[in-house]
Amino acid sequence: MTGEVDLVREAKRRGRGVVGIYCEFTPRELILAANAVPVCLCGASNRTIPPAETVLPSNLCPLIKSSFGYIVTNRCPFLMVADLVVAETTCDGKKKMYELLAEKHPLHILELTQKVEEEEAFSHWLSEVGKLRKKLETTFDRTITDDDLRKAIKDMNRERGLLRTAFELGQEDPAVVSGLELAELRYRVAGNPAHLRMLEAFIAEAKDRKKHGRFVAKKGAPRIMITGCPTAQGTTKLIEVIEECGAVVAVQETCSGMKPLDLQVAETGDPLEAIARKYFQLPCSCMTPNTGRTALIERLAKEFKANAVIDLVWQACHTYNIESYLVDRFVREKLGMPYMKVETDYSDADRERIKVRVQTLIEML
Numbered sequence: 257m258t259g260e261v262d263l264v265r266e267a268k269r270r271g272r273g274v275v276g277i278y279c280e281f282t283p284r285e286l287i288l289a290a291n292a293v294p295v296c297l298c299g300a301s302n303r304t305i306p307p308a309e310t311v312l313p314s315n316l317c318p319l320i321k322s323s324f325g326y327i328v329t330n331r332c333p334f335l336m337v338a339d340l341v342v343a344e345t346t347c348d349g350k351k352k353m354y355e356l357l358a359e360k361h362p363l364h365i366l367e368l369t370q371k372v373e374e375e376e377a378f379s380h381w382l383s384e385v386g387k388l389r390k391k392l393e394t395t396f397d398r399t400i401t402d403d404d405l406r407k408a409i410k411d412m413n414r415e416r417g418l419l420r421t422a423f424e425l426g427q428e429d430p431a432v433v434s435g436l437e438l439a440e441l442r443y444r445v446a447g448n449p450a451h452l453r454m455l456e457a458f459i460a461e462a463k464d465r466k467k468h469g470r471f472v473a474k475k476g477a478p479r480i481m482i483t484g485c486p487t488a489q490g491t492t493k494l495i496e497v498i499e500e501c502g503a504v505v506a507v508q509e510t511c512s513g514m515k516p517l518d519l520q521v522a523e524t525g526d527p528l529e530a531i532a533r534k535y536f537q538l539p540c541s542c543m544t545p546n547t548g549r550t551a552l553i554e555r556l557a558k559e560f561k562a563n564a565v566i567d568l569v570w571q572a573c574h575t576y577n578i579e580s581y582l583v584d585r586f587v588r589e590k591l592g593m594p595y596m597k598v599e600t601d602y603s604d605a606d607r608e609r610i611k612v613r614v615q616t617l618i619e620m621l
């Protein structure tokens with residue numbers, strides 16, 4: 257992370273704008289087209305939760321509390337240099353937390369319409385994405401042309417494609433990379449050539465491991481798909497526990513895994529509409545109904561040869577928690593696979609308890 261902080265500060269010194277984001281619904285292409293740096297803001301530390309709880313109710317999800325704790329303690333180095341934060345109306349907790357953030361920092365909210373199957377909902381989302389374009393133009397005093405958008409689309413497609421290729425290494429059996437290694441590939445700053453080189457080097461190293469028979473698990477080791485809430489560096493407890501129990505996290509169907517990489521932005525047609533379409537189809541539990549999630553789980557289970565699905569729910573995340581009933585039923589009845597829900601927070605207090613449950617599941621496989 258230190259390298260990324262230096263990178264963002266250097267970009268700022270050279271006169272580039274910096275835009276903080278919290279969620280995978282934010283179209284990074286628009287920010288890049290404004291010649292600004294899109295950076296994911298901090299929200300993955302247990303240490304910033306107590307300061308957040310002096311303002312927020314304690315029965316909120318740890319992701320919201322941790323993010324807000326970074327804000328109130330001024331500990332997010334990216335937020336300190338951000339010219340603007342872009343956020344969306346996803347879950348209620350985040351939406352209301354953003355009102356408090358708006359008192360401290362310039363903020364733009366994208367109103368995310370949530371009936372994903374209705375064309376009117378898409379039209380509204382498209383107009384919101386258009387308003388973000390205008391907001392970025394005003395903030396950075398420049399016009400974002402369609403050609404700027406087309407270039408940013410190509411760059412982000414390439415970046416997503418490379419990250420996807422890296423995550424697809426999880427399809428190998430015996431495993432050439434661990435789920436934890438894949439989780440640690442995620443970075444904060446989009447549009448940074450150094451990250452593309454890092455991904456290329458990682459892919460080359462994994463191919464070399466395969467060629468020389470250097471595997472991270474035995475052939476036939478249980479293969480787990482994680483679905484549900486996203487993880488980040490610092491909140492990979494569940495992945496660590498699963499792999500300590502001898503299984504491999506072959507794939508994450510989450511915003512920290514394949515979910516945002518599954519679709520690319522079309523490189524033909526109106527670029528703003530193409531951007532809006534891609535993001536609108538993200539199968540997040542904030543959408544209703546969220547049928548795209550089970551369709552993605554089914555496809556990824558086949559592609560990554562998963563033996564079981566573990567659903568990660570951050571405590572008090574109502575959307576993922578309630579949706580887990582439908583996912584449980586789908587995984588057991590339609591896919592015929594074992595399913596387990598793990599509801600937890602950022603602390604280590606329940607690590608051993610989770611381990612016992614995961615161990616029991618793995619022994620059944």
Ligand code: SF4
Nearest residue numbers: 279280281346511540
């Ligand atoms: S799970 Fe939903 S709310 Fe969370 S980052 Fe992904 S899209 Fe955003």
Ligand code: SF4
Nearest residue numbers: 317319347485570573
């Ligand atoms: S984990 Fe759930 S409650 Fe927390 S920010 Fe994401 S969608 Fe909202």
